Amino acid sequence: MGVKKALHWLLGVSAWALAQGVLAQAPVSTTDDDGRIVSLPRPAQRIISFAPHATELIFAAGGGAQLVGTMRYSDYPEAAKAVPIVGDAHGLDLERIASLQPDLLVIWPHGNSAAQLERLRALKLPMFHSEPHSLAQIGDTLRRLGVLMGTASTATKAAQAYEAELLALRARYSQRPPVAVFYQIWHQPLLTVNDQHVIGDVLRLCGGRNVFGQQPVLVPQVSVEAVLAALPQALATSTGEGKLDEALAPWRHFKHFAPLAKQAVIAVHGDYISRHSPRILVGARRICEGLELVRQGQPVKQAP
Template sequence: MPKLIKQGLTALLLAVLPVLPAHAGVCATDDTGQQVCLPAPAQRIAGLSPGASELLWSAGAGDQVVAVVAWSDYPPEAKTVASVGSHTRLDLEKLISLQPDLVIAWVTGNPQEQIQTIRNLGLPVFSIEPRDFEDVSSVIERLATLAGTEAEGWAEAERFRTGMAELAARYSDRAPVPVFYQVWDEPLMTVNNQHLIGKVIALCGGYNVFGELPRLVPRISDEAVLEANPEAILAGGMGEENRAWLDRWQNYSSLDATRVGNLFFVPPSLIQRPTPRMLQGSELFCQKLEIARGRR
């Protein structure tokens, strides 16, 4: 960051932020293992990803959110909050001018240089990266602790925890269905077994045909999909109602998934954000695999 810009941000920070007491009142450990302590529950919170903002509302802290980023569209109230750029490029001056007393960062989604600048300026940063279902509940509970909204947040965390356990009990032992999940179109991308969506596939009794690949979100080719020959293909697409990504696979009549009509759309926000709505998305995902089983 250029020296003059950094000096300007520092001056702005000193002008708008109050002096914090030395002793912390609430503490929580983030997903990087860093303990974040605040003198009192946060009252002005910035969510630097759509998922982070949604998790804050799930934790009961929606009224305390003063900054979000582009595509923060759920719940609808999030769309009325000031935007500070996108998760990949933050408007730091605007963020600081909103005087947050807690910033929720996305470990692998936000630019680390900008997150470090935020830390250097003295703002508390709590980094999140849920990698399994329990992590989603845990993040909600920790955010509720930092926001002082434990009653609502912990209840929502338990609702999600119980719901996912019920889905696992219902579907995880069903006859396996070989599945390809398309997370992106160009370049063509999927998920491995360590990805949260990969764990949804397993929960529903699916077999991820690309699950053993080393990258969390690997790039693949059409030829690789043809060779794997999944029995079902599921895709999120660009937007909540856009099924266009599935059109690609209609051109491959030799694919088992195409031959029997197992090309399924799942609204991306229900499955690609690590939030409680993943319960709804997982139930829909499991229902699609049940349809595939019924077509055998």
């Protein structure tokens, strides 16, 4: 390389390094999942996640190295297990949270209690509300977190990969003959979801008709009698290990309940359907494949 070319190369590298340094210090702003504007004087360097799904989103968007605190059960990806835990659904270690000197809190409005949220607001730190209301919004959330963390390139690639898989599932299953589905969040009390819930969006993606989709509450409590009257053709539910256990207890006395009588019960590991992160498509695929078996009149086999 000649002297002149070397000088040009060095000047180019210096300009790039300078630009990167400027960008790392420049203000950033975006909206969160509730439409609130979140502005930071520079990309976040010390982030605390207050939900397992938020932890997964942060890692997927390229911000794992900036994560300094998480909630209990933030166990994916593997690197998340090494991040200090600052609380769980029952309480927060506010002293530890303050000592970590976070510059961004990523919270789950419906997963953190009102009392917890008030304590966090008292810290007067920037908050990003993470609660995707649809499958499409998960990709948007990745991009917006990438803006706040200064990892836009990684976040965009993750969002594009997620959206390509989502599009493929939608193209394959969304126009299939509808199947009436009861989605069981919990069995005691008996809880389900309406069409505004992201799991309701999963059912639509798979060509399912949510029998309680028109309920006004996001996670309504229903009765056994109401479920029987709704005449679902399939029952989908999440379990700790993707296996059926006490989840079917409310239905074992009803021999003519179609989902049990026709082996049309779809069990999904909770991590793959209850966490609003890219991994939700693992659960979506499981539900789509299960509903396809129901359409064909075949039994749904459960994972061993």
